Amino acid sequence: MKKKNTSYHIIGAGVAGLSCAYFLKLKDPSCKTIVYEAAGHPGGRCYSFDDKELQTRLDNATHVILGANKYAARLLFPHKWHNNCYFWNVQKDTIETDFRQFKPEIFKAMCNTAADEASKKIKNKIFWKLFPWGTKQRRIYFSQNDLSQRLINPLAVYADELHTDCKLLKLETQFGQIAQLNFNNRQVEINAGDKIILALDAVNTSRFLETPQFEFNGIINIFYHTSQPLSLPKGTSFLGIAEGLCDWIFVHGNITAVTISDVANHNEKLEDLARNIWKQLDTLRNVNSAFVPPFRVIHHKHATIKQDETNNAKRPQNAQTQYPNLFIAGDWTMKDYPCSIEAAILSGKRAAQAALKKR
Ligand SMILES: Cc1cc2nc3c(=O)[nH]c(=O)nc-3n(C[C@H](O)[C@H](O)[C@H](O)COP(=O)(O)OP(=O)(O)OC[C@H]3O[C@@H](n4cnc5c(N)ncnc54)[C@H](O)[C@@H]3O)c2cc1C
Numbered sequence: 001m002k003k004k005n006t007s008y009h010i011i012g013a014g015v016a017g018l019s020c021a022y023f024l025k026l027k028d029p030s031c032k033t034i035v036y037e038a039a040g041h042p043g044g045r046c047y048s049f050d051d052k053e054l055q056t057r058l059d060n061a062t063h064v065i066l067g068a069n070k071y072a073a074r075l076l077f078p079h080k081w082h083n084n085c086y087f088w089n090v091q092k093d094t095i096e097t098d099f100r101q102f103k104p105e106i107f108k109a110m111c112n113t114a115a116d117e118a119s120k121k122i123k124n125k126i127f128w129k130l131f132p133w134g135t136k137q138r139r140i141y142f143s144q145n146d147l148s149q150r151l152i153n154p155l156a157v158y159a160d161e162l163h164t165d166c167k168l169l170k171l172e173t174q175f176g177q178i179a180q181l182n183f184n185n186r187q188v189e190i191n192a193g194d195k196i197i198l199a200l201d202a203v204n205t206s207r208f209l210e211t212p213q214f215e216f217n218g219i220i221n222i223f224y225h226t227s228q229p230l231s232l233p234k235g236t237s238f239l240g241i242a243e244g245l246c247d248w249i250f251v252h253g254n255i256t257a258v259t260i261s262d263v264a265n266h267n268e269k270l271e272d273l274a275r276n277i278w279k280q281l282d283t284l285r286n287v288n289s290a291f292v293p294p295f296r297v298i299h300h301k302h303a304t305i306k307q308d309e310t311n312n313a314k315r316p317q318n319a320q321t322q323y324p325n326l327f328i329a330g331d332w333t334m335k336d337y338p339c340s341i342e343a344a345i346l347s348g349k350r351a352a353q354a355a356l357k358k359r
Helices: 015-027 070-076 099-111 120-130 147-156 270-285 309-313 341-357
Strands: 007-011 032-036 048-051 056-059 064-066 087-089 094-096 140-142 161-163 168-174 177-183 187-189 195-198 216-225 238-242 248-252 255-263 295-305 326-328
Touching: 007 015, 015 032, 015 070, 015 147, 015 341, 048 147, 064 070, 070 147, 070 341, 087 099, 094 099, 099 120, 099 238, 099 255, 120 309, 195 341, 216 270, 255 270, 255 295, 270 295, 326 341
Parallel strands: 007 032, 007 195, 032 161, 087 238, 195 326
Antiparallel strands: 048 056, 064 140, 087 094, 168 177, 177 187, 216 255, 216 295, 238 248, 248 255
């Protein structure tokens, strides 16, 4: 009799869940990967969409990939690396070419947590491994409204079945194992030998498993649709910003995107913030705009967990759970790593390895 191929039920079609499908297929091409996603599209915190108001395609957030993010770089196939990282010091009104003066700004961007609060272990990892100062590895790529096309859709190919609008409501257990998955629109029986990977964000994971409660930090992205590409000093297409209203500016064609990280409580009206930032960009460019171009503000309130010592210490050590047929993945599960695409991919790889081993 032909041996039944193992089915892997992956819940969550973010980068972690889709990467898990990719690594499972890489190791065991005959396995079956079934991905369930609550939203109407895959990608989680990483996707592109057509903005009807601005009449253009946007990423939900500009994502930066570093040369040293080897898995992210391999899967995303960046086509345009930048080797220089300049900073505009708003108070001094100078363009600084030595990025090493701006370690706090870089740590804040990578940890989404103020540098003096961020976990030492995460900062060490960034310093030595993820942003090796002074080597070519620190080159930068930023997403150009192509996250779905470059990363998410190519990964989704590794899901034999991808069910969107499919929200997990309950995990049913029997004899200490997960026996059934109850979704809003289906029930799935788990056969002996099959495995489940819960690849959710930290908040949703805690609805199903007794995981610690984390604090979160937000990120605000503002996209301005200009009639012509904005020109930045030194001909660069992105700039770090010190002591300004936002942290980074990225220009891609007629879209100028700005990012504000480490947003815990934001009281200013977002439209006012967008207008004030545009005025600050006027100062940078030495112009006086007659009007603010049309813009879209996206405020991700739970962008990542706060990456300080307390929250980093709560992150799990591995992908195992109390149920032998259930594993976890997600950027937040990679202790000592900054929550990022790279961490999400690594977590998917780790969960795939653990699930394959249990066979
Ligand atoms: C504004 C912003 C800017 C960022 N910038 C960068 C950057 O520059 N560089 C970088 O590397 N990283 C960046 N990140 C982080 C990066 O996006 C994340 O680390 C990564 O996308 C996390 O992937 P994930 O799969 O772990 O989680 P998620 O993307 O959160 O995926 C979890 C998935 O589970 C689904 N889900 C939840 N509950 C259920 C349920 N009950 N049933 C079924 N499905 C469910 C969700 O809909 C989601 O699709 C940024 C994030 C944000 C928000």
